[in-house]
Amino acid sequence: MDELRSNVRRMLNNQDNIRIVGEARDGRETIQMVQELQPHIVLMDINMPELDGLKATEILAKDFPNIQTVIMSIQSEQEYFRRAMKAGAKDFLVKPFSTSDLVDTIQNVFNRWLKDRPELFANEPRAEILTFFATKGGVGKTTLAVNLAASLASRGKKILLIDASLQFGDVAITLNQPAKKTITNLAEAPEITLAEVEKNLIKHECGLDLLLAPKEPALAEMVKSEHLLKILDAVTPVYQYIIFDTPPNITEKELAILDRSNLVLLVATLEISSLKNTKICLKTFNDINFDMSKIKLILNKEIPNVGIGKQDLEAGLAIPVYATVPMESEIAQRSLNQGEAFVLKSPTSAIARSIIAMADSIVGGDKTQETGKSAILKIKDLLFGS
């Protein structure tokens, strides 16, 4: 029996979505541990001292209806299968079984259980996706994305910044990080899992996680919108905010990101060309029935006496300015050249304060709780008795 347990443990060792939370030697101990650990799934041997597996399964089914039991037994006869199911087991594994038999059975039982509980998904905390966007280069998308992300991360939020400006991404250089690992690795990966994404992140010292753009434009083509969506599927349960930096285009890839975003931070400056492009951008979104309520206008590089003011921008675009960031060229340029976020390096500057205030209002309107619990739905906590 010790041997069975160590075999099962070995088989499940490399499964990143299955976690063994306890092991019991007999039926009685199993019940005690279930009470304490409340696992999702119990792997139960039939032949056990004290209280046998069928009896223990019956008790679990009655007292803990949320806990799913899988019976393991050498007897492959119909009779045992029938008795196990009657006792309340959800599936049956005949020994000896392979790793894939074991993993598939656990996965199936868990999936069936989850399918009947949509309310669990409704409450599952998921990352808010914030995307900085503009149909013009140089307006400050990267500057704002990097600094907002750094500001949120420095308050202990779990933040991922994804550089989706795939041809000429600037996030790495803006934060002085070596692009040793990039999103290209994920496009090449056989499967995009959370573990795979995590392997390819760069961890910034302020606590921010970065997924960097390809090193050269020729590699950008490798990354398709389905890769971006799969990456989001993998990471949204474990982050509080995912922030996208984007290129000034509206292609399938940007639309895929924008569709998934909770907030689109549309960046404009007080230049007639920015006003014109932002207007066209808004009209395009409207034409394709994009959810306009997600769009927030950010006025960056605000400066007085340039012939266009905040009111003109609001009137011209027919949407209010959500946040204003002043022009502060010296700080912006220096922090860029030194590879440090100004929200951390010069937090009292006007430009930093405006971004910190933006972070405040984003966090203030945030109803998602800490992500600690969210991973639980992805992890099948497992207890087994044998």
Ligand SMILES: Nc1ncnc2c1ncn2[C@@H]1O[C@H](COP(=O)(O)OP(=O)(O)O)[C@@H](O)[C@H]1O
């Ligand atoms: N509020 C600001 N004040 C002064 N300079 C800024 C400001 N925001 C951005 N910049 C500067 O503008 C240039 C373009 O910014 P960047 O973030 O690269 O734009 P984008 O990503 O939209 O192309 C950079 O040199 C940056 O330092």
Ligand SMILES: [Mg+2]
């Ligand atoms: Mg940029």
